Amino acid sequence: MMDFYQGQETLLQQASRIVDSEIVPLNQAAGRILAQPLIATADAPAFDNSAMDGYAVCGLDCTAWQVIGTAAAGDTQQLTLQHGQAVRIYTGAGIPNNTDAVIMQENTSVNGDSLCSTRTPATGDNIRRRGEELKQGATLLEKGALLNAQAIGLAASQGANELHVYQKLRVSVFTTGDELVSGNSQLQQHQIYDSNRPMLQASLSEYAFIEIIDGGILPDKLDIITNTLAKAADNSHSIIISGGASVGDRDLVKPALQQLGNIEHWKLAIKPGKPFGWGNIKQCRVMLLPGNPVASFVTFKLLGLPALQTAAGRHIMQALPECYQAKAAFNIVPNQQKRREFLRGTIRFTNNGPEVQPLAKQGSHMLSGCVDAQVLIDIPAQTDIQHGQWVTVYPI
The missing domain is CATH 3.40.980.10 (MoaB/Mog-like domain)
Known part of the structure; x- marks a missing residue:
């Protein structure tokens, strides 16, 4: 054997x-398998943008800045700052030209159009730079990838409206x-x-x-x-x-x-x-x-x-089926089983890590015992199992 x-x-x-393969609309591709690599058509992010609600400032040597406007996510106008100026900015909004940093609103005080910072900002604070996640031409998803919800979202973020999948x-x-x-x-x-x-x-x-x-x-x-x-x-x-x-x-x-x-x-x-x-x-x-x-x-x-x-x-x-390690909350001593055995068991998570325990009904005809099982416990042939020993388990 x-x-x-x-x-x-x-x-x-x-x-x-x-x-073979076929092309399907993005909204029908969930759960399918990608038949060719998906390549980034644009940088991600596509432009420098704010990681926080706060203020974009120019001139880190200033003790105060004059607030001259507002930049919100989706605004198409490109603003430009001069030394000593600031713009109220929201998460995802495009960074104005000449911005040195974005100061979180929690770290600011504003009096009229005068902005002060309660913490000293550093160059580049709270700015997402163009292409820092992905560069145009990078592989987003490999051929053979399962198109789960995250993969569908990633494809959509690049404007894909159809995908090449296996039949x-x-x-x-x-x-x-x-x-x-x-x-x-x-x-x-x-x-x-x-x-x-x-x-x-x-x-x-x-x-x-x-x-x-x-x-x-x-x-x-x-x-x-x-x-x-x-x-x-x-x-x-x-x-x-x-x-x-x-x-x-x-x-x-x-x-x-x-x-x-x-x-x-x-x-x-x-x-x-x-x-x-x-x-x-x-x-x-x-x-x-x-x-x-x-x-x-x-x-x-x-x-x-x-x-x-x-x-x-x-x-x-x-x-390959997912597996991980858990501690045995049982003993098999001596283990005289001549074949590798997969016991049906339950798992609980403790401060000392996950622990597994076999169920009582282990007969191969006892489907009622299998219903309550959460994992399959891998017991190598003729290998003793001691309480607290790490064993391989497969979630089911």
Whole structure:
């Protein structure tokens, strides 16, 4: 079996971009992935402006200045100061010619048109200089950047009204098994409702760069699975299948995939989620997730989503799941688990830093325990965990 982190790296390296690009209006670009670098068309700030409400002054050797006017944000007139003169100025307003500094209004006293400062100003105080943030021609956003709210705002600040983005990644989602029934059907004896497909689709719906195709439930019949996956591959960039990828006689996804394409890897040394694999049907990437709900959720969060993001155009490092360090509020001694385990847990922030605690229900079929989880706690195989030890956690 392959180690989790080796499997993650291999999967992402093979998940090369598989979508074309298009141009969309700025107000439709949120959550999409940038397909070409966004370049600054102007300096930012575009002109010298005031960082504070106060007074722009000329002549730092003066003890008082004559106030000759006002400069507000949006004023188009360019004022000019002479030695000993000042202008009332507001945040964002253009700096008058010959300004030496802007004195914060809190540090001033005014009597009629005479201004005095209660603190000695220094050259350049409270002035935002043209281009101090960005120069014309600088790269604002790299190709592959996720267009979050901040990125949209940055693009808008440069006057962009449309952006070049990758097309949405079409992802077909299937579950397998004769025991599964959709929620609108009546259960028969020994049947269960399909929870994995709605769960996976809900996870995918958080990403604007993914188009979800509901593949439905695949029965345990090799010919139907094979024909259905062949058709789905013609209309999808990626296929996700939950269940049917283990070693039982009724686990028919692997044989079907071997007929249609190939399996590049199967089985990872993780718990939950050992029967995780990936492969191809022509140009369509296929990921095989475990059938147990928690195992399906964990492998999808840590492996499936990063691979889909990479295929959709994101950089590999940006696609990796977020993680950080927290202190264990528990012990595992001795740790005899032979696979890396991802415990579902909760986190609390203390004066000594974040602390994590596993939940009681850790079975791979116990989705109720997963609902309350805030993090996945990375427990390396056969490595003792002592109370207070730093461990890696993944927010979920």
